Amino acid sequence: MNMSATEAKRSPTPWYKERWTWLLMLMPATAIVAGGITLWLAITSFDGLVTDDYYKQGLAINQTLARATAAQDMGLVARVRFSAESLSVELSAKPGVDLPGRLNATLAHPTRGGLDQKLVLERKSGVYGAAIPLALSTAHWKVLLEDESRNWRLSGTAFLPTETEIRIDSADLKPVD
Numbered sequence: 001m002n003m004s005a006t007e008a009k010r011s012p013t014p015w016y017k018e019r020w021t022w023l024l025m026l027m028p029a030t031a032i033v034a035g036g037i038t039l040w041l042a043i044t045s046f047d048g049l050v051t052d053d054y055y056k057q058g059l060a061i062n063q064t065l066a067r068a069t070a071a072q073d074m075g076l077v078a079r080v081r082f083s084a085e086s087l088s089v090e091l092s093a094k095p096g097v098d099l100p101g102r103l104n105a106t107l108a109h110p111t112r113g114g115l116d117q118k119l120v121l122e123r124k125s126g127v128y129g130a131a132i133p134l135a136l137s138t139a140h141w142k143v144l145l146e147d148e149s150r151n152w153r154l155s156g157t158a159f160l161p162t163e164t165e166i167r168i169d170s171a172d173l174k175p176v177d
Contacts, residue, residue, distance in 0.1 A: 087129065
């Protein structure tokens with residue numbers, strides 16, 4: 001093999017001028033940038049699904065079960081009607097059970113706690129009703145009904161706007177908090 005004089009004197013190319021070097025460094029560099037962005041998002045964003053008092057909520061489950069059982073013992077059935085500006089509830093019970101003059105209603109959004117609404121429903125002509133201060137968005141809503149002394153509790157779900165009326169029967173309830 002014969003080598004020319006110019007080929008023998010040619011020096012190797014420096015590493016920073018080789019394209020393969022830069023291509024091999026591209027993947028780790030991309031991972032470092034993506035990790036930094038993920039860390040920034042984790043620190044600056046709010047996770048509304050996490051509750052601060054999870055331990056207290058866990059301890060309260062027995063009270064929730066007892067209140068659902070009390071509603072079953074009373075034979076409570078609620079028909080809940082939604083309109084754009086109000087909520088109305090027709091409540092019935094077993095014979096001999098006195099119904100309260102007021103109900104506490106909670107409309108809970110499953111993922112956005114800022115949309116939750118607590119209402120006090122006044123009884124007029126056998127129907128409980130109240131105005132809804134904030135318009136309910138299109139979503140799946142959890143509906144909780146309680147007496148003022150919190151002795152019993154009914155819970156159900158509504159898919160607005162397709163369901164403008166739901167029926168909550170305490171006999172069908174599986175207590176859930």
